[in-house]
Amino acid sequence: IPAVVGVPSEILQIANGTLLGMDGEAGRVWIKPDAVTQAALKGKQEKQQASQQQNLAFAHQRATSRDGKNIGVLANVSNINDAQIALDMGAEGVGLFRSEFLYFNRENLPTVEEQISIYQQVTEVFQKRAVIIRTLDIGGDKPLPYLNLPSENNPFLGWRGIRYCLDNPDILKTQLKAILTASDKGKIKIMFPMITTVAEIKAAKTILNQAKTELQQTNIPFDKNIEVGIMIETPSAVAIADKLALEVDFFSIGTNDLTQYIMACDRTNPKVANLVSALHPGVLRMIHQTVEIAHQHNIWVGLCGELASEIIAAPILLGLGLDEVSLNPQAIPALKRAIANFSVSEAEAITGEILQLEGAEEVREVLIKSVIS
Ligand code: PEP
Ligand code: MG
Numbered sequence: 001i002p003a004v005v006g007v008p009s010e011i012l013q014i015a016n017g018t019l020l021g022m023d024g025e026a027g028r029v030w031i032k033p034d035a036v037t038q039a040a041l042k043g044k045q046e047k048q049q050a051s052q053q054q055n056l057a058f059a060h061q062r063a064t065s066r067d068g069k070n071i072g073v074l075a076n077v078s079n080i081n082d083a084q085i086a087l088d089m090g091a092e093g094v095g096l097f098r099s100e101f102l103y104f105n106r107e108n109l110p111t112v113e114e115q116i117s118i119y120q121q122v123t124e125v126f127q128k129r130a131v132i133i134r135t136l137d138i139g140g141d142k143p144l145p146y147l148n149l150p151s152e153n154n155p156f157l158g159w160r161g162i163r164y165c166l167d168n169p170d171i172l173k174t175q176l177k178a179i180l181t182a183s184d185k186g187k188i189k190i191m192f193p194m195i196t197t198v199a200e201i202k203a204a205k206t207i208l209n210q211a212k213t214e215l216q217q218t219n220i221p222f223d224k225n226i227e228v229g230i231m232i233e234t235p236s237a238v239a240i241a242d243k244l245a246l247e248v249d250f251f252s253i254g255t256n257d258l259t260q261y262i263m264a265c266d267r268t269n270p271k272v273a274n275l276v277s278a279l280h281p282g283v284l285r286m287i288h289q290t291v292e293i294a295h296q297h298n299i300w301v302g303l304c305g306e307l308a309s310e311i312i313a314a315p316i317l318l319g320l321g322l323d324e325v326s327l328n329p330q331a332i333p334a335l336k337r338a339i340a341n342f343s344v345s346e347a348e349a350i351t352g353e354i355l356q357l358e359g360a361e362e363v364r365e366v367l368i369k370s371v372i373s
Pocket of ligand 2 (some may be wrong): 193233254256257
């Protein structure tokens with residue numbers, strides 16, 4: 001369903017029944033569009049539908065560059081329904097299960113049994129393929145009314161994600177026990193969000209070890225070799241990636257938050273929306289740095305922010321050397337198709353050029369040209 005956000009409040013004054021034109025891709029709305037605009041929008045819609053049909057042919061193939069390099073393509077999901085759609089769209093697993101959605105729209109915390117059941121259902125959809133469960137990431141733009149989180153002046157700079165969980169270890173431990181229990185029957189990996197310091201990942205791993213010990217004491221089986229990773233979402237995490245890499249099995253770059261923190265822009269504030277672009281070389285250089293450091297330390301690195309759904313970014317995803325990407329399920333076939341158009345050396349050349357550009361607009365222009373040509 002196409003959607004446009006951040007439109008001015010005058011939109012509320014429009015009378016019911018008024019014809020509107022909408023372009024969810026460009027983020028534009030037309031009130032009573034003239035015949036020429038209507039025809040242009042219809043033409044674009046038909047072209048997109050035809051192209052989506054062609055993309056679908058790539059859904060169940062691997063994402064392979066023209067010279068044969070594979071990049072894992074997984075899905076970002078929030079519930080079982082998403083997981084099923086993701087499988088149909090060709091996802092090779094779940095790269096980001098946003099577990100906080102289990103905690104929303106209810107009046108108290110989900111029990112360990114409720115959580116186990118959901119995690120198991122998601123792993124059943126994907127059988128032996130990986131499902132990366134991100135631990136509770138609330139705070140910021142995601143409040144949980146029944147936890148009575150205090151309102152903060154700068155919620156995105158406040159008590160969110162791992163910070164909240166480390167201060168409420170019982171909530172985190174319950175969740176980790178549920179994830180571990182579900183890991184006995186599927187290929188689950190654990191991912192901690194919003195890591196800023198080494199001390200945080202060490203503390204999170206201590207709670208994970210406690211959860212493992214308690215399960216062992218009660219003879220509940222789990223995957224003893226479960227992989228543990230972190231999201232790279234803060235500039236600090238990029239700067240100390242060499243230290244963080246010693247603590248974990250993988251990184252997953254969360255470009256949504258990483259971009260807002262690098263660009264110093266609230267990702268929900270439409271007034272600064274033009275600045276919050278993951279295509280800005282400032283962001284791309286930090287992604288590049290993270291990938292290099294991960295590989296120097298022999299851990300794999302993925303990317304699960306919205307950048308992966310921007311089809312024009314395909315050559316950068318390949319050229320930066322990411323091992324896998326995770327994106328919204330609907331965008332998977334188009335990404336696989338786009339990757340197939342480039343060889344690794346072409347993608348690296350485009351990426352090298354882009355890292356030297358001045359701004360997001362220049363990057364976008366180069367990418368559009370490279371995708372079209
Ligand atoms: C991100 O920050 O890029 C991310 C994937 O997490 P979320 O969008 O859920 O904050
Ligand atoms: Mg995030």
